[in-house]
Amino acid sequence: MSPAATLASRTADRSLSGGGGVGQACASNNRSLARRRPLLAIVAVAGPLAAGAACAHQAVEGIALVVGVIVITAVLVRPAVGAYLLAAIVPITAGWQRGFPVPGLNLSEVAIAAIGGLLIAMAPRHARLRWKAFEWLLLAFCLGWLGLGLVNSWALGVSLSVSDLETLLGPFQFFILYRAMVTSLRAPRERVVAVTSLLVASLPVDVLVYLQQARIPAINQFISRMTGGSVFESYAYHYFARATGPFPHWTPLAGYLIVVLLTAVGCVLYQVQLPLPRGALGGLLLAAAVSLAFTAELSAIAGALIGSVLLAVWAGRSRQAVWAMVVVTAAVGVVAGPYLFQRLSDQFASSAGVARSTLIPQTLAYRWQVWTTQYLPAIGQRPLTGWGLTLPSSISWPFSESQYVTDLMAGGVPLLAVFGGELAAFYALCRGLRQRSMLTGSVTTAMLAGTVAALVLVLVPMNVVYPYLTSAGMPAPLFIVAGIAVAGATWNAPEPRLGGTELTGAPYPVARARLHRRARAPLQVRAQNGARGDR
Secondary structure: OOHHHHHHHHHHHHHHHHOOOHHHHHHHHHHHHHHHHHHHHHHHHHHHHHHHHHHOOOOHHHHHHHHHHHHHHHHHHHHHHHHHHHHHHHHOOOOOOOOOOOOOOHHHHHHHHHHHHHHHHHHOOOOOHOOHHHHHHHHHHHHHHHHHHHHHHHHHOOOOOOOHHHHHHHHHHHHHHHHHHHHOOHHHHHHHHHHHHHHHHHHHHHHHHHHHOOOOOHHHHHHHHHHHHOOHHHHHHOOOOOOOOOOOOHHHHHHHHHHHHHHEEEEEEEOOOOOOOOOOOHHHHHHHHHHHHHHOOHHHHHHHHHHHHHHHHHHOHHHHHHHHHHHHHHHHHHHHHHHHHHHHHHHHHHOOOOOOOOOOOOOHHHHHHHHHHHHHHHHOOOOOOOOOOOOOOOOOOOOOOOHHHHHHHHHHHHHHHHHHHHHHHHHHHHHHHHHHHHHHHOOOHHHHHHHHHHHHHHHHHHHHHHHHHHHOOOOHHHHHHHHHHHHHHOOOOOOEEEOEEOOOHHHHHOHHHHHHHHHHHHHHHHHHHHHHHHH
């Protein structure tokens, strides 16, 4: 790459970041650490005392409190550590039940409240952190979900349990996750490490899936104790055993894996340099693909394929992506081909006495029957407020099986309208970030924004058949990836390779040249783009 091109890219990055650069970020971190020293002193004094009192009551609680004090101290010293922990722990523990492994606590909720809340509280008051339209709409959805749930319970005379209140407050945890990532990951290297934490943490999930599908004794019992689920006792599981991993059902696992899989695909297509051994990223990608196949969740598998195609087209690497998809598909076919073939055969087989086209999957036909005979009539009775968490007596199947039906039941047409606006703003935000990052050479940000944009597009049809965004599995990793992407645009600076040289040259010359032509860039920018294309 020519020196002029490097200088132009550096100038563009500095102009976007307000001329701050890495030096100002370091100075800001030092000032922030000075402000946190009194809190560090309080934790250093009160932490051991509280841990000792907890150990006297119960050893497990004491150990948990000691670990918590260590984590809080590390986050106070270096906020990025908190983001790494959130990215690694929360997505894979989102399906765990309360009381595992610490009595009375839900690990993911505690991590989000303690670490995420602390990161947001420590965030500086900066013009860069002004809320965007998507964030306001996400907050509106959280408030609508909570407010309409409370109003409906009062209007219908239904008392709410502690579990019901946790469900009403559930969407707020993903808002906290998103904002924690945006405010804490200020350096390019920190964002790369956060992405790596998310991907590497998927490996234990894959191992658990393989052990489960290998019918290792006591694995399902362990998962049931971990998640509190009873799916292994159902007829559906005994008829066709599908992987659930650390989640109470196979569909949340599929929602988690599609985010991991598309993030890994994006890293490969955009050539993001992660602190991993050579070939490790490909191994993680292949492991996630095989695990997704073992869920046999057709909507998520189709979404992963379509999302990968979108990422390849946006990155200008369609030809390379075709060969990679052939290799991955062949490998998955060898391992899980007969398994998926059985699933497809069951779904499209004809049933005696059932008037259904063989072109329509059985699960979709059953969903349509449930919607039209149970849920849509109930929604018609309360179209403006919904039913909250209350199910009317006319509904015998307690699972809505659709994100849109779930929103209509929870808050009627107004809540569904807010949800639609949230998705539209989410896509617009990530699409704009991807385009601007490609022009400035911010590789990691462009990849993450493109990944989230692709996920939002494929979620539009996927949400028809399952409430992916209000269930365990997909929301945590999705909002983590989105938060890292927005952090890259918020604290914009030249993105370094691990060796120290800047990633000012883009690995996707075709797509980047197309954007330059569309923006009618100056001749100097076009020339440097041509130099990158020749590289």
